[in-house]
Amino acid sequence: MHILFVAVALGFVLKEARAWGYKNGILHNSIWLEQAAGVYHRESRKGRYQLTYKEAKAVCKFEGGTIATYDQLEAARQIGFHVCAAGWFDRGRVGYPIVKPGANCGFGKVGIIDYGYRLNKSERWDVYCYNPNSKECGGVHTDPVKVLQSPGFPEEYLDEQICYWHIRLRYGQRIRLHFLEFDIEDDTDCLSDYLEIYDSYDDITGLAGRYCGYELPEDFFSTGNVMTLKFRSDSSVSAGGFQLQYIAVDDSLHFSNDKDTFV
Numbered sequence: 001m002h003i004l005f006v007a008v009a010l011g012f013v014l015k016e017a018r019a020w021g022y023k024n025g026i027l028h029n030s031i032w033l034e035q036a037a038g039v040y041h042r043e044s045r046k047g048r049y050q051l052t053y054k055e056a057k058a059v060c061k062f063e064g065g066t067i068a069t070y071d072q073l074e075a076a077r078q079i080g081f082h083v084c085a086a087g088w089f090d091r092g093r094v095g096y097p098i099v100k101p102g103a104n105c106g107f108g109k110v111g112i113i114d115y116g117y118r119l120n121k122s123e124r125w126d127v128y129c130y131n132p133n134s135k136e137c138g139g140v141h142t143d144p145v146k147v148l149q150s151p152g153f154p155e156e157y158l159d160e161q162i163c164y165w166h167i168r169l170r171y172g173q174r175i176r177l178h179f180l181e182f183d184i185e186d187d188t189d190c191l192s193d194y195l196e197i198y199d200s201y202d203d204i205t206g207l208a209g210r211y212c213g214y215e216l217p218e219d220f221f222s223t224g225n226v227m228t229l230k231f232r233s234d235s236s237v238s239a240g241g242f243q244l245q246y247i248a249v250d251d252s253l254h255f256s257n258d259k260d261t262f263v
């Protein structure tokens, strides 16, 4: 097992983080995904509607995908992909997929709400990416107890996956992570594939550790009621994946990441 504590460009990160700001105790820089049929929605780490067309394409490419086409977005919509946020898709078009009509989103219509091909590619929107190899994974979790696992588990995970799990429990609760299975491509500093634990509601601040290899990590306890897990695999060499359980812990109990002091 390798654990990497990252302190790269910390000054820059802190400066950016302040700019995003907190609301209800949650840092609003979220780039978490809704995903269907290989299509997923991303927003900038700076918040909603911050990506130019060029930046939008770069976001998709970074994760091994491409910017989605209209047809890919529509195919995802037809199996339930519903996102109330306008994003770039292929050829500089902007829109969003609506499954259920609503007064507050989509003007009461169903289908791809299409803003058309934008003449000004410097306009700022979110983005819809497409990666046919990416499995359903991640999401927002509020249940007090849940098992989370790598995409496709117990099968080996595929290449070029990226997943964000955001755990948010009731105020006054903390989160205990308990690993059940762990096998991620092993390399120095976990630069290929990894699972990262963030003691925060995003993957910008609060990095607590990066894990790979086959040694079961010890239990981890959050300091607050939120936590983020990020899994990423690169373009070659897979492994068995991981399975873990998170459990809500009453804040009045005394515990820490030093397992000897947990009662």
Ligand SMILES: [Ca+2]
Binding pocket: 185, 192, 193, 233, 234, 235, 236, 237, 238
């Ligand atoms: Ca790999």
